[in-house]
Amino acid sequence: MKDYSITDAVACLRAAGVPVTLQRVEIARVLFAQPVHLSADQILARVRESAPDTSRATVYNTLRLFREKRLVRALLVDAERVVYDSNTTLHHHLYDIDTGEVRDVAADEVMVTGTPRLPPGVELEQIDVILRVRSGRS
């Protein structure tokens, strides 16, 4: 995670129009050092490694903010497992029901074709494709 410096994180937040604070920088470093799929609690745990006094509420509030600013996407893989995806480029997901693991699937590996007729005035926001698999391993 050291390849993503505090300076980089600050720049990223500023560019997105997010006021910079210590906690937001730490959360950004966890998310943007590399593409990850983490739950709010996993993010909290990682943030606390470097900023032990961070509260759960701050993580939730910050994740909501990041989502509004389009810095991360919430991915609904399971009713009790919402993960935050720091890869905002076009891609799909493979979800292992047994292990809970989430993997990216490149946009050219699985293609979605055809445009459904949308009612007038309705605009397409995003397309989610989730391949749910069972590995047997739990």
Next chain:
Amino acid sequence: MKDYSITDAVACLRAAGVPVTLQRVEIARVLFAQPVHLSADQILARVRESAPDTSRATVYNTLRLFREKRLVRALLVDAERVVYDSNTTLHHHLYDIDTGEVRDVAADEVMVTGTPRLPPGVELEQIDVILRVRSGRS
């Protein structure tokens, strides 16, 4: 809903290997009279129209049972909106973020092509495609 009789519901449950009880029959009638996308609470409300003493816990337990028996699919359209889909044939979904409305999209309207390389021993369980749209109407 009268086009889906109690006898039909009983037959459906028996065929799926689900022991028949009054509440399960009423829940089945709500779900299987026509294809629907309903939340647990909406299902509870409809069931209580004909069986007023049904408890919320029974609806949740029954929905879990139906899911295991592949009678319904849980659809994660929104973190705070899980709906149960009684259409188990191959199709996709269109979700209106503003109104919460869920519409079916025929399998031939949007096609998913390409088979991603799956790790060995992993088997594909299902593919979910959700088109998220904004209508502006709230």
Next chain:
DNA sequence: GTACTTGCAAATTGTTTGCAGACAC
């Protein structure tokens, strides 16, 4: 008659909110 179901209420989990003190600028 026996085992499985139900209803109720309490427990659990994931997330949001209110408020007083603390930090960014």
Next chain:
DNA sequence: GTGTCTGCAAACAATTTGCAAGTAC
């Protein structure tokens, strides 16, 4: 200095669980 953010704890919503009484077969 001022307005925003944070931490804490309480509030909240959705779902699950334990247990005693009821029901299917």
